[in-house]
Amino acid sequence: MGETDVLIVGGGPTGLMLALELTSQDIPFRIIDSSPIRSDKSRALVLHSRTLELLNRHGIAQEFVDRGNFNLAVRIFANQKFVFENDFNIIAFNDTMYQNPLIISQAEIESILDEVLMKHQVKVERPVTAEKISQDETGVTAVLRHEDGSEESLRCKYAVGCDGPRSIVRNSAGLQFEGAAYPQDFILADVHMKWETRECLHIYLGASGFMIVFPMKDNVWRLICSRREALGADAEPTLENFQEMLDKLLPEPVQIFDPVWISRFKLHHRIADNYRAGRMLVAGDAAHVHSPAGGQGMNTGMHDAVNLGWKLASVIRGENDDSLLDSYNIERRRVGQTLLQGTDRLFEFMATTNPLYLFIRNYVMPFIMPWAMAIPGRRALAYRFVSELGIRYRKSPIVGQATTWKGTLKGGDRVPDGRLLKGNIEITVHSLLGARKHSLLLFSGVDGVTSTDDLEKAHVEFIEASGRSIPVYTITKSSSENIEIMDPEGLVHRLFGFTASGFVLVRPDGHIAFIGPLTSMDELKTWMER
Known part of the structure; x- marks a missing residue:
C-alpha cells in the first residue's frame, strides 16, 4: 500500500x-x-x-x-439604452497593487x-x-x-x-x-464579433432576458444568456439563438460568427x-x-x-x-x-421572471443606478466586495489583537499592501511576506518616539520567546544605520493605523494573526503560547 x-x-x-x-x-x-x-x-x-x-x-x-487582460470597466444597458458605466480606473484603492479584475x-x-x-x-x-x-x-x-x-x-x-x-x-x-438549482436555463457561447465598443464587461437587460458579454482574447467574446423563452428540453443552442438575443438587447447592430464553443447549462x-x-x-x-x-x-x-x-x-x-x-x-x-x-x-x-421584479429591473433601476452609483465611495464598496479584498476572519478562534489596540485593523483582516523603500529600491509590504511561514512586521510609528534600539530589542526578545523561525522586518519612517526598510511618507504606517510604534504578526495566507502597539509585545508572546 x-x-x-x-x-x-x-x-x-x-x-x-x-x-x-x-x-x-x-x-x-x-x-x-x-x-x-x-x-x-x-x-x-x-x-x-x-x-x-x-x-x-x-x-x-x-x-x-x-x-x-485587465477589465477596466463594466457597462450596463437596459431596454437597448445605456444606463451606467463603472470605470474601475476611477476607483483607486491605496492598499493593493492590483486595481482591476484580470480576464483570463x-x-x-x-x-x-x-x-x-x-x-x-x-x-x-x-x-x-x-x-x-x-x-x-x-x-x-x-x-x-x-x-x-x-x-x-x-x-x-x-x-x-x-x-x-x-x-x-x-x-x-x-x-x-x-441548496438547489436555479430554475432558469442558460446558454453560453464563445464567438467572434464585429463590434465597435470599449473592450470591457457589458451587461444587457430587457424584456426578452439578460446577457453578459465578456471580452476574451483574439476578438473572441463570451456570451452568457438567460432567455425568457427557454429552449426545448432536448434542443441544443445555436448561433442564431445568440444573434436573436443580441438584436433584441443591444442598442446597435452586432454580427457574431465563427463560434468557438456553444453550450447549455443549469446553475446551482x-x-x-x-x-x-x-x-x-x-x-x-x-x-x-x-x-x-x-x-x-x-x-x-x-x-x-x-x-x-x-x-x-x-x-x-x-x-x-x-x-x-x-x-x-x-x-x-x-x-x-x-x-x-x-x-x-x-x-x-x-x-428574474417575476413580473414585478422585471419591471423594477428594466424600468426603475435605469433611473436609480446612475444616481446611486454616482458617489465613488459606494462604487468602491461594491467593488471591494467583488474583488474579495474585504474578506476577513475576525470571528476566528486563531486570530486576535492586543487589549490596548484601538486601530481599525483587527486580527483576521487582510494585510494591506503599500510601497516601501529598501535602500533605493522600491518594494511592497506583501513582497516581505512569504507563503510558507508567519512573518512579524515591526513599525517605528510616525511620532518619532520609539528608537531603533527599542525596535531591535523587541525583535530580539520576540525571537528568543517564540522559539520559532519567523522572519522579522522592521519598518521605519526615517533611515537608520541598522534599519533597511523605510516608509518615508508614513503612508504604510497610516494603512496599518500605527501613529505610535506597533507590530503585526502575519499568517502565511496574508491575514493578520495578531496586531497591537509595541508596548503590548508581551501579549503577543502569551497569545502564541496558547
Whole structure:
C-alpha cells in the first residue's frame, strides 16, 4: 500500500492551488484527476485582485497578467439604452497593487499552474479515479483506479476533495450539500464579433432576458444568456439563438460568427454543511457552488486552498494540534455563506421572471443606478466586495489583537499592501511576506518616539520567546544605520493605523494573526503560547 501525507482529489484551479501551497511547505502529497486530459473550454474567466495577491506570494502573478487582460470597466444597458458605466480606473484603492479584475480563462489559469508545478516535479496524475475513500482515527485509505483498470490502495493522513459538485470526498465523509438549482436555463457561447465598443464587461437587460458579454482574447467574446423563452428540453443552442438575443438587447447592430464553443447549462447554489469531517476536507466547488454573478466561484475555491494549505502543513509537521483544521471550516464556510447570499440576491434580480421584479429591473433601476452609483465611495464598496479584498476572519478562534489596540485593523483582516523603500529600491509590504511561514512586521510609528534600539530589542526578545523561525522586518519612517526598510511618507504606517510604534504578526495566507502597539509585545508572546 502506497503512502503520502495528503491526497488531493481534483486537478482544477482549487486542487492546483492547494498543490502549490503544499509544495511551498515541502509536504508530500499526490494530486489526481479522473479526466484523461484538460478541457480547453472554461466557464470561469476572472481572477480578482485578492487572488492575484495570493498568487504573488509565490512570485507568479505576473505570469497570469501577461496572458490575460485587465477589465477596466463594466457597462450596463437596459431596454437597448445605456444606463451606467463603472470605470474601475476611477476607483483607486491605496492598499493593493492590483486595481482591476484580470480576464483570463480557466484553461489558461490551469495551464500556468501546471507549468509552475512542473518546475517542482509535480504533475497531476490522470486519468486516476478515486473509487472509494474511508477514514479512521489515524488516516485515510483511498482505492484509486488507473487508466489500465488496475487498482491501487493509498494511505494518507488527510484527503481533500477539490473534485466539484459531485465530490466523492464530500459524499464519503457524509457531508450534506445544502441548496438547489436555479430554475432558469442558460446558454453560453464563445464567438467572434464585429463590434465597435470599449473592450470591457457589458451587461444587457430587457424584456426578452439578460446577457453578459465578456471580452476574451483574439476578438473572441463570451456570451452568457438567460432567455425568457427557454429552449426545448432536448434542443441544443445555436448561433442564431445568440444573434436573436443580441438584436433584441443591444442598442446597435452586432454580427457574431465563427463560434468557438456553444453550450447549455443549469446553475446551482449549494454549500456543504461543514468543510471538514475528521481527516476529510472539501474546497472549491466540492464545498460551495453559486451563480457566476461577480465571478466569485473559482476565486473563492483558490482562496479555500490557500487558507487550508498552511494549516495542513503546520499540523502534519507537528507544530499545531489537529484542531487547527477546525478553523478552516470556521473561516472559509462563513465566507462561502456570505458570497452565496450576495451572489444569490444579485443573480436572482438579474435573471428574474417575476413580473414585478422585471419591471423594477428594466424600468426603475435605469433611473436609480446612475444616481446611486454616482458617489465613488459606494462604487468602491461594491467593488471591494467583488474583488474579495474585504474578506476577513475576525470571528476566528486563531486570530486576535492586543487589549490596548484601538486601530481599525483587527486580527483576521487582510494585510494591506503599500510601497516601501529598501535602500533605493522600491518594494511592497506583501513582497516581505512569504507563503510558507508567519512573518512579524515591526513599525517605528510616525511620532518619532520609539528608537531603533527599542525596535531591535523587541525583535530580539520576540525571537528568543517564540522559539520559532519567523522572519522579522522592521519598518521605519526615517533611515537608520541598522534599519533597511523605510516608509518615508508614513503612508504604510497610516494603512496599518500605527501613529505610535506597533507590530503585526502575519499568517502565511496574508491575514493578520495578531496586531497591537509595541508596548503590548508581551501579549503577543502569551497569545502564541496558547
